[in-house]
Amino acid sequence: MRIWNGSYGSELLDPLIHLANQVGIEERIDQAINVNLSVNEANQWIAVPGPVIVGAGPSGLAVAACLKEKGIPSVILERSHFIASLWQLKTYDRLHLHIPKHFCQLPLMPFPESFPTYPSRAQFVRYLEAYARRFNIRPVFNSTVVSAEFDPRSELWRVHTVGSDGSLTKYVSRWLVGATGVNAEESVPGIGGMDEFKGPVIHTSSYKCGEIFQGQRVLVIGCGNSGMEVCLDLCNHNARPSMVVREGVHVLPREILGWSTFGLSSWLLKFLPVRVADRFLLCISRLMLGNTELHGLKRPKLGPLELKSLSGKTPVLDVGALARIKSGDIQIFPAVKRLTAHGAEFVDGRLESFDAIILATGYRSNLHTWLKGGRELSKGWKWERGLYSAGFSMQGLMGTSVDAQKIADDIGRCWVHGFSVL
Numbered sequence: 001m002r003i004w005n006g007s008y009g010s011e012l013l014d015p016l017i018h019l020a021n022q023v024g025i026e027e028r029i030d031q032a033i034n035v036n037l038s039v040n041e042a043n044q045w046i047a048v049p050g051p052v053i054v055g056a057g058p059s060g061l062a063v064a065a066c067l068k069e070k071g072i073p074s075v076i077l078e079r080s081h082f083i084a085s086l087w088q089l090k091t092y093d094r095l096h097l098h099i100p101k102h103f104c105q106l107p108l109m110p111f112p113e114s115f116p117t118y119p120s121r122a123q124f125v126r127y128l129e130a131y132a133r134r135f136n137i138r139p140v141f142n143s144t145v146v147s148a149e150f151d152p153r154s155e156l157w158r159v160h161t162v163g164s165d166g167s168l169t170k171y172v173s174r175w176l177v178g179a180t181g182v183n184a185e186e187s188v189p190g191i192g193g194m195d196e197f198k199g200p201v202i203h204t205s206s207y208k209c210g211e212i213f214q215g216q217r218v219l220v221i222g223c224g225n226s227g228m229e230v231c232l233d234l235c236n237h238n239a240r241p242s243m244v245v246r247e248g249v250h251v252l253p254r255e256i257l258g259w260s261t262f263g264l265s266s267w268l269l270k271f272l273p274v275r276v277a278d279r280f281l282l283c284i285s286r287l288m289l290g291n292t293e294l295h296g297l298k299r300p301k302l303g304p305l306e307l308k309s310l311s312g313k314t315p316v317l318d319v320g321a322l323a324r325i326k327s328g329d330i331q332i333f334p335a336v337k338r339l340t341a342h343g344a345e346f347v348d349g350r351l352e353s354f355d356a357i358i359l360a361t362g363y364r365s366n367l368h369t370w371l372k373g374g375r376e377l378s379k380g381w382k383w384e385r386g387l388y389s390a391g392f393s394m395q396g397l398m399g400t401s402v403d404a405q406k407i408a409d410d411i412g413r414c415w416v417h418g419f420s421v422l
């Protein structure tokens with residue numbers, strides 16, 4: 001058994017110093033890891049005095065920083081080999097934050113004044129790297145959590161990881177924080193004929209820039225913020241994009257009368273019922289953008305804020321794609337019936353040729369793959385038996401900050417010093 005020394009981001013191989021005065025601790029850890037282990041097996045276990053955090057995205061970093069501020073060490077386990085893997089690996093070059101920076105900053109460290117209102121992806125990553133440096137957060141990289149399970153006998157969490165070299169490590173802790181995000185895995189729908197299509201089919205997570213599609217007819221399946229922005233990027237690189245709009249979509253201007261639409265919506269919701277706020281937003285959008293339905297962008301029955309709160313579906317904040325739809329540079333199609341060798345057949349009977357397909361079909365959580373007990377962790381931050389979640393409240397980075405501070409405050413209330421709280 002080894003002990004994690006959070007303050008130095010390393011393991012301390014002399015646990016006796018920490019355990020000497022902790023009556024009953026050794027028995028509880030022994031129970032959690034099963035007493036009859038060989039020395040080698042026992043050395044696979046690491047006892048973490050503070051919480052184990054799964055995921056080194058913005059949420060995991062924010063929780064670790066808030067804990068650090070209270071003098072509470074933690075360990076972050078991250079499957080990738082750097083922080084914020086979604087932002088570094090799976091986003092396209094032209095991406096900027098969709099909502100203004102002051103709604104996206106993490107606790108205890110604002111964005112630099114010099115950053116624009118909507119920082120670019122590269123600026124956001126730079127900010128996160130500076131954040132990790134400032135709070136001396138050093139995650140354990142290449143460490144995929146494959147299971148986390150509460151042991152009722154010892155009342156401790158047992159967390160198993162697999163390294164990129166296949167090595168197994170096991171952690172034991174009183175607290176577990178799930179911070180693997182709602183965008184952990186690509187959502188890829190089953191579309192008939194996908195195997196027949198001869199051109200490339202990629203998910204937006206692999207899309208970087210439209211340059212390689214120059215002159216090509218590209219079908220973008222999905223019309224959320226990513227689908228719209230990828231279409232715009234394709235136009236800007238002289239490709240010929242078409243976009244599938246299967247159900248309705250709310251397109252709103254990114255700013256209204258000098259306010260960010262996000263900020264205005266949050267403000268309206270303080271005073272008005274959601275349906276009234278929605279009606280107001282839709283009226284203004286109609287005045288500013290015209291009737292989007294005339295261009296094939298049918299609006300859903302529920303308003304944008306009500307839809308977001310009930311289903312998590314985010315409205316599109318337009319950054320220029322709508323103008324290219326109106327001009328005909330981006331064509332709109334209904335749902336795909338099936339793909340063919342060189343194109344697609346749509347539910348309205350049209351048959352079109354395409355050179356490439358981009359799936360802007362979103363992401364999903366992977367909690368069910370590693371958190372034992374079938375917990376969903378949506379719309380909340382505190383669960384039973386020392387289990388917390390950050391970044392699952394469907395409030396984006398603003399929700400992340402709120403969750404992180406609440407989690408640190410809650411753990412701080414029962415943290416005395418090191419292992420004495422176990």
Ligand SMILES: Cc1cc2nc3c(=O)[nH]c(=O)nc-3n(C[C@H](O)[C@H](O)[C@H](O)COP(=O)(O)OP(=O)(O)OC[C@H]3O[C@@H](n4cnc5c(N)ncnc54)[C@H](O)[C@@H]3O)c2cc1C
Nearest residue numbers: 055057058059078079085097098144145180181391396397
């Ligand atoms: C294109 C795009 C644009 C966006 N723009 C905005 C925006 O402008 N504003 C906003 O508020 N939100 C935006 N979002 C939402 C954004 O995903 C989140 O706000 C933010 O990244 C959430 O951070 P997170 O830490 O919760 O999750 P993530 O950033 O997804 O981080 C989760 C981390 O957990 C790791 N992980 C996953 N599974 C495991 C495992 N089993 N073991 C170990 N590690 C694991 C991942 O590798 C990852 O590093 C955008 C999302 C996308 C896809």
